[in-house]
Amino acid sequence: MKRREFNFRFASIAGLWAGIASGLIPVSALARWPTAAFDTETTEDAANALFGGSEMIETDAITFKTPDIAENGRVVPVNINVGLNNIEEVALMVPENPAPLVSTFVMSNQSNVAVGTRIKMGKTSPLVAVVKADGKVYTATSKEIKVTIGGCGG
Amino acid sequence: MAIKCKAKMKDGMVEVKALMKHAMETGLRKNSKTGEPIPAHHITEVVCMHNSSELFRCNMGPAISKNPYLSFTVSGPNVGDTLQLSYVDNMGETDSGEAVVK
Known part of the structure; x- marks a missing residue:
C-alpha cells in the first residue's frame, strides 16, 4: 500500500470512529455507506x-x-x-x-x-x-x- | 450554512436541485508548506425526506467536487409538499435544508 493511500484510509477511519464515539453519526447511516465499494x-x-x-x-x-x-x-x-x-x-x-x-x-x-x-x-x-x-x-x-x-x- | 435547495414539478416528476457548502477534502492533498497530508473530510450521505420517508439518498465519495451540487428527479411528492434535505460527513458534521415543491 502506498503511503498516501495509507494516510487517506487512516484519516477516514479515524474520522469515522471519532464520529461514533461522540454519538454524532447514527450507526444506521454508517452501515449504509458502502465503504468497501469506495475503497476499490x-x-x-x-x-x-x-x-x-x-x-x-x-x-x-x-x-x-x-x-x-x-x-x-x-x-x-x-x-x-x-x-x-x-x-x-x-x-x-x-x-x-x-x-x-x-x-x-x-x-x-x-x-x-x-x-x-x-x-x-x-x-x-x-x-x-x-x-x-x-x-x-x-x-x-x-x-x-x-x-x-x-x-x-x- | 443551510443547504440551498429548490424543487420544481416538471412533467409529473419533481426536479430537486441542491447546493451544499463543504470543503470535500480527498485526503490525497498535502499542505504545501509543511508537506503534511490534509485529512479526508467529505460528505458521505445526502438524504431527501418526504413525509418522514426516505425518497432519495446519495452516497458521496471524496471525488465529488468542493461545494457539492446535486440534482435529481423523483416521482411522488405533489406541488406544495415540503422536502427535507440533510447531509452527514465522515467527521459526523451535519447540515440540512428544506424546499417546497413549486
Whole structure:
C-alpha cells in the first residue's frame, strides 16, 4: 500500500470512529455507506462490492451529458439520464481516478430518473454508470472527457 | 450554512436541485508548506425526506467536487409538499435544508 493511500484510509477511519464515539453519526447511516465499494481500485471491483457480482448488461437506456473537454478536473459537471423502470441504485464511476467510485444514488423503484452533480477527475477518462433496476444490473460507458488539469491533488 | 435547495414539478416528476457548502477534502492533498497530508473530510450521505420517508439518498465519495451540487428527479411528492434535505460527513458534521415543491 502506498503511503498516501495509507494516510487517506487512516484519516477516514479515524474520522469515522471519532464520529461514533461522540454519538454524532447514527450507526444506521454508517452501515449504509458502502465503504468497501469506495475503497476499490477498479470499476469491476466497485460494481461487485455494490451489486454482488451480478452479470452486467450493456444498455443504451443510460445516457450521459458531459463536456468534451474539462479544463479544470476539480469541477466537471455531469448528468446521467436513466430510462429504465424500477431503478433502485445508480452508481457513477471514473475508471481513471485513484478510487473509481464517485457516488451512488439510491432510490425506491423510480423510473426514468435524471441525476446530475459535479465531480473531480484526475485525468482524461470516460464515465461508467452501473444501474440496478428491476433486479438486473445494467451498465453504460460515456464518451471520453478530456481533462487538461487534474483535480485529485497529490 | 443551510443547504440551498429548490424543487420544481416538471412533467409529473419533481426536479430537486441542491447546493451544499463543504470543503470535500480527498485526503490525497498535502499542505504545501509543511508537506503534511490534509485529512479526508467529505460528505458521505445526502438524504431527501418526504413525509418522514426516505425518497432519495446519495452516497458521496471524496471525488465529488468542493461545494457539492446535486440534482435529481423523483416521482411522488405533489406541488406544495415540503422536502427535507440533510447531509452527514465522515467527521459526523451535519447540515440540512428544506424546499417546497413549486
